[in-house]
């Protein structure tokens with residue numbers, strides 16, 4: 300009879316990758332929405348959309364390898380938010396090396412036991428069945444490793460659900476079978492519908508098709524979500540039909556969009572550029588064809604884009620020169636100062652009835668359903 304000492308170390312390191320699916324119950328709608336009160340104002344003068352050229356094509360071309368998948372790559376995308384960078388560091392510097400070291404260590408122990416204690420080399424086996432010292436070590440060591448992982452992991456988890464500050468720009472993403480629609484409730488309730496752009500051969504004559512300026516195949520949309528850099532974004536998601544999930548890998552964002560509920564998270568984009576994502580909750584036949592394209596621009600350009608859509612910057616008439624903790628330049632200062640008075644009630648208000656029926660949108664079901 301022989302007894303082998305085979306230490307086995309099990310590690311569970313899933314904490315950091317728990318999908319952010321925090322749900323918040325919908326709050327009752329405010330009695331009087333400030334946006335509604337300001338709505339019947341005179342039409343603003345026409346401002347050119349700073350993200351499009353005269354022909355309506357995107358001015359900012361997607362950069363290969365930034366904010367989009369890369370052929371044969373297996374690492375995480377380059378991160379452009381502080382939380383994303385922390386998560387990227389956690390994955391590359393802590394988790395991956397630790398997993399590698401532990402796997403190699405256990406493999407070497409197994410190989411050593413197989414060779415050293417095989418029958419030919421060890422004809423009279425020891426009858427040892429306990430070794431208190433070694434048992435304490437193989438219990439305590441994994442506990443200490445798990446505690447060491449848990450500290451940055453829980454910190455990262457908390458960062459993913461940090462509520463947005465007051466001056467945040469609110470983006471409401473609404474999942475529909477099978478496209479995304481968007482609202483900017485703090486900016487005069489601008490509404491967008493983003494459909495996937497089809498390839499040249501798949502559309503009729505004179506219809507818009509995808510070009511390389513729009514982005515990669517299956518990821519480019521006819522309308523991009525425009526967001527400012529350096530300003531906190533409050534992302535609110537919901538859906539009109541089934542559960543979808545708004546996910547942009549370069550932002551480290553994946554937030555479920557659930558009918559009848561509002562989920563919320565926040566992030567800050569640090570770099571201008573075009574970033575792509577996809578619906579990440581299996582939502583039906585055309586789940587793979589409801590991409591997300593975000594264009595991050597300077598706050599000044601964002602204000603111009605809002606004006607071009609007929610929207611308003613919250614408190615735009617108020618003092619534009621107020622100081623800011625975040626501004627690196629003059630444009631930041633004006634934009635943040637202007638947003639200080641942003642009404643925040645809209646983020647938790649119930650969805651406006653106007654965006655409810657997916658089929659009511661001419662760009663929606665008709666184009667995407669076949």
Ligand SMILES: [Cu+2]
Pocket residue numbers: 474475542543544578579580581582586589
């Ligand atoms: Cu979906």
